[in-house]
Amino acid sequence: MAIPLFDTTTPLEPLRARIEQRVLDVLRKGAYILGPEVAGFEKDFAAHLGAAHAVGVANGTDALTIALRALGVGPGDEVVVPSFTFYASAEAVPPTGARPVFCDIDPGTFCVTPDTVRAALTPRTKAVVTVDLFGNVAPSAEIREATGLPVVEDAAQAAGATRHGAAAGTFGDVATFSFFPSKNLACFGDGGAVVTGDDALAERVRMLRFHGSRDKVTFEDVGYNSRLDEIQAAILREQLPSLAAWAAGRRAAGAYYAEAGLAEVADLPIPVDGADPAWHLFVIRHRHADALAAVLADRGIQTKAYYRVPTHRQPAMAAYANGAVLTGTDEAARTHLAIPMSPVLGREQAEAVVDAIRAADV
Numbered sequence: 001m002a003i004p005l006f007d008t009t010t011p012l013e014p015l016r017a018r019i020e021q022r023v024l025d026v027l028r029k030g031a032y033i034l035g036p037e038v039a040g041f042e043k044d045f046a047a048h049l050g051a052a053h054a055v056g057v058a059n060g061t062d063a064l065t066i067a068l069r070a071l072g073v074g075p076g077d078e079v080v081v082p083s084f085t086f087y088a089s090a091e092a093v094p095p096t097g098a099r100p101v102f103c104d105i106d107p108g109t110f111c112v113t114p115d116t117v118r119a120a121l122t123p124r125t126k127a128v129v130t131v132d133l134f135g136n137v138a139p140s141a142e143i144r145e146a147t148g149l150p151v152v153e154d155a156a157q158a159a160g161a162t163r164h165g166a167a168a169g170t171f172g173d174v175a176t177f178s179f180f181p182s183k184n185l186a187c188f189g190d191g192g193a194v195v196t197g198d199d200a201l202a203e204r205v206r207m208l209r210f211h212g213s214r215d216k217v218t219f220e221d222v223g224y225n226s227r228l229d230e231i232q233a234a235i236l237r238e239q240l241p242s243l244a245a246w247a248a249g250r251r252a253a254g255a256y257y258a259e260a261g262l263a264e265v266a267d268l269p270i271p272v273d274g275a276d277p278a279w280h281l282f283v284i285r286h287r288h289a290d291a292l293a294a295v296l297a298d299r300g301i302q303t304k305a306y307y308r309v310p311t312h313r314q315p316a317m318a319a320y321a322n323g324a325v326l327t328g329t330d331e332a333a334r335t336h337l338a339i340p341m342s343p344v345l346g347r348e349q350a351e352a353v354v355d356a357i358r359a360a361d362v
């Protein structure tokens with residue numbers, strides 16, 4: 001049985017005709033930038049999350065840079081960010097003028113903790129980026145409480161996840177999303193959003209995404225040209241009502257793995273206390289992860305090690321790594337392996353993957 005790492009087409013099939021119609025509607029109306037579809041999506045997405053404001057931007061990386069800028073992060077400041085995440089979580093910091101300072105994670109949850117963040121604080125720390133990695137939900141509220149610092153929740157991988165009943169994306173002072181085509185909520189190109197409950201912060205984000213101007217006449221800050229476009233917003237609006245069901249499908253797939261006995265042959269990802277993850281990727285840990293991946297590939301089961309070289313060891317971050325010793329990060333980097341996950345991954349597929357891991361003998 002060939003099993004792909006993810007399946008982004010099957011869940012969309014029932015919506016495809018309606019999405020295509022909405023794209024055609026946008027083309028016929030001819031309003032492409034910051035029109036009714038973006039305004040509508042911003043309203044729908046904020047309501048869906050239970051947040052006061054969502055602001056559409058060009059991608060999830062810009063969303064982080066703009067969120068940090070809106071918080072007042074700038075030259076001379078430090079921003080604490082995990083190393084074990086997609087590279088963009090840290091890459092978004094230097095464009096603000098601030099330096100990323102890398103912190104560790106709990107390799108069980110793949111998320112930062114109040115302790116790992118505390119260990120990276122200095123008097124120059126201006127903000128903390130928490131990452132809801134793989135669709136888990138980082139303890140952002142506790143980190144805010146423990147540090148007294150503003151928290152940017154990078155929820156790029158966590159659309160559809162909840163913690164203590166509230167949506168991922170509502171736990172920081174501000175949160176960011178990516179709608180890159182492989183994410184839990186995805187457009188047909190690049191897109192992103194900044195989400196916040198703070199009226200003034202939302203105003204600053206809106207200003208920064210449009211060249212630092214509120215009225216297109218006066219330019220009060222050096223900003224960005226970073227907008228979600230009308231076509232992508234229309235595509236996202238059509239999908240948003242399905243997000244909860246897709247997240248439920250991801251959870252069900254995670255449960256199939258557990259029921260098939262995956263914990264006997266690998267370490268399962270651990271939900272953060274109170275979290276109901278929307279597994280963007282289902283990432284196990286295994287002592288011989290690369291050998292296991294090779295055996296599974298021979299059986300047609302696709303896997304991937306996403307962050308074998310964590311961000312603080314990437315060449316572009318050498319100036320910021322500062323000799324950081326991150327043992328949880330190194331362990332996760334060495335042992336992690338994403339196995340197939342999607343909203344439509346069935347029980348039989350999960351059982352086939354677990355059987356193959358059991359038989360792999362590595």
Ligand SMILES: *Cc1c(COP(=O)(O)O)cnc(C)c1O
Pocket residue numbers: 059060061062085086088089131154156157177178179180190191192
């Ligand atoms: C995808 C992703 C980003 C960046 O989003 P883009 O839309 O690709 O710029 C940032 N952080 C995390 C954790 C991501 O997974």
